[in-house]
Amino acid sequence: MREKKNHLYADSGERSILLHSLVELKNQLIQQGRYTDCARELIFKVIHAPIKN
Numbered sequence: 001m002r003e004k005k006n007h008l009y010a011d012s013g014e015r016s017i018l019l020h021s022l023v024e025l026k027n028q029l030i031q032q033g034r035y036t037d038c039a040r041e042l043i044f045k046v047i048h049a050p051i052k053n
Contacts, residue, residue: 009052019046 026039
């Protein structure tokens, strides 16, 4: 079975808020001693996502 893909369209302000929130989530996970792989993966995807004009 094929994995379902989701697309998110955000402007530069929304993208900035999203990155800030993901970094905060990663920091909270670090403080709790939990794995941060999922947050790190999402941060990477948001940073390297193509930008539409």
